[in-house]
Amino acid sequence: MVGEITRSGDIDILGYGICESSGIKKGVVVNIDLAAQSIAKAVEIAEQMSNTNLSHVAVGISGDNISLVNNRGVVAIPKNESEITPQDVERVLQAAKIMAIPLEREIIDIIPREFIVDGYDGIKDPVGMAGSRLEVSACIVLGLLTSIQNIVKCVQRAGLSVESMILRPLAAAEMLVSEDEMDMGVVLIDVGAGTTEISVFQDGCIAAYDMIPIGGDLITNDIAIGLRLPYSYAEEIKCKYGCALMSMASENKDIEVYSLGESSSKKISQKELTAIIEPRVQEIISYIAKSIKEFGLKSIPPAGIVFTGGGLIHIDGALEMAKQLLGIPVRAGVTSSYGKDQTFTIALGLLNYLIKHRIFDANTFAKEKQPGYSILERIRKFFREYF
Numbered sequence: 001m002v003g004e005i006t007r008s009g010d011i012d013i014l015g016y017g018i019c020e021s022s023g024i025k026k027g028v029v030v031n032i033d034l035a036a037q038s039i040a041k042a043v044e045i046a047e048q049m050s051n052t053n054l055s056h057v058a059v060g061i062s063g064d065n066i067s068l069v070n071n072r073g074v075v076a077i078p079k080n081e082s083e084i085t086p087q088d089v090e091r092v093l094q095a096a097k098i099m100a101i102p103l104e105r106e107i108i109d110i111i112p113r114e115f116i117v118d119g120y121d122g123i124k125d126p127v128g129m130a131g132s133r134l135e136v137s138a139c140i141v142l143g144l145l146t147s148i149q150n151i152v153k154c155v156q157r158a159g160l161s162v163e164s165m166i167l168r169p170l171a172a173a174e175m176l177v178s179e180d181e182m183d184m185g186v187v188l189i190d191v192g193a194g195t196t197e198i199s200v201f202q203d204g205c206i207a208a209y210d211m212i213p214i215g216g217d218l219i220t221n222d223i224a225i226g227l228r229l230p231y232s233y234a235e236e237i238k239c240k241y242g243c244a245l246m247s248m249a250s251e252n253k254d255i256e257v258y259s260l261g262e263s264s265s266k267k268i269s270q271k272e273l274t275a276i277i278e279p280r281v282q283e284i285i286s287y288i289a290k291s292i293k294e295f296g297l298k299s300i301p302p303a304g305i306v307f308t309g310g311g312l313i314h315i316d317g318a319l320e321m322a323k324q325l326l327g328i329p330v331r332a333g334v335t336s337s338y339g340k341d342q343t344f345t346i347a348l349g350l351l352n353y354l355i356k357h358r359i360f361d362a363n364t365f366a367k368e369k370q371p372g373y374s375i376l377e378r379i380r381k382f383f384r385e386y387f
Helices: 034-050 086-096 146-158 166-178 179-184 216-227 231-241 269-292 320-326 342-358 375-386
Strands: 002-005 011-015 058-059 067-076 105-117 120-123 131-144 161-167 186-191 195-204 205-212 256-259 266-268 307-309 329-330
Touching: 002 034, 002 120, 011 034, 011 179, 011 231, 011 342, 034 131, 034 146, 058 146, 058 166, 058 195, 058 342, 067 086, 067 179, 067 205, 086 105, 086 131, 105 146, 105 161, 105 231, 131 166, 131 205, 146 161, 161 166, 166 195, 166 205, 166 307, 179 186, 179 195, 186 269, 195 269, 205 269, 216 269, 231 256, 231 269, 307 320
Parallel strands: 058 161, 186 307, 307 329
Antiparallel strands: 002 011, 067 131, 105 120, 105 131, 186 195, 195 205, 256 266
């Protein structure tokens, strides 16, 4: 997705590209060449639509190799400075990165939870404040080095450079979760095709993360096997007629299916289809419940659970089952942008995340400090180059 900032501070989407993802299985790169080809094709479409040449990108990252570590950083504010500057904030964030990490791990991102100025905590933005000592309590996102390298190689083989990596739930939260919900405590669950990501947000920051290597494909595979259908046809049947609760399913035999090896079609009821779907939905939700339990939360998040992704929320009765089995208020997370389609949630979230957390960093425009070169022009060039 390619975008730029308007004068009003909103995002103007210039273009986007979509391509079937090859070379990736359950969120892991299994074939670099195929994955690179998919990226290159999507980028080519986005370039044509936006009339831009892309060279740098921000990449959403996830996986069961991701871990979160808490750490603190502290710096002294020079006496000749009257107030804390963005450069001081950058220094303290870099100080928080100084920690012992395993050789096979690499720091992907650093997320400030709160800043502390001369002992006063709970500060979200210390820039402009007076003080002599600046501290930060931060969440450090770590990833498996080999997994990160494989993603970078895919992007590079597609002719691009990785400018930054952002944890996918952080991008999704920008679009689907309010600041009040993040402060109170909320669980964001993204059920995709091959993976399910579970993230907990508290006090305005991500507090826990886990990825389960199962998703909506599990349901589609069962339908394909149970009814002897091609996978693509089974996916179509699931999306059109899928139901997760027998009590909600119709007994009318009005679903026409064409099974492999049979010369004529047959009709089945929604109840027969639900008999295949219901156990798998229960299984996915049971894994989600186990993951949330292992987080060891002190209390149930007051804002409940927000479900997103195309693997589950489009199945009738799935959220009702989740509410019953998890015992927590549940809602679907949707964005008004581009309708209610979940396809663009992460891409739009990445753009929003960069604007909110990165665009005004001290070094963002370091390469564009030219006389007469306005902030707005630099911002526009940033989005044209990076996306």
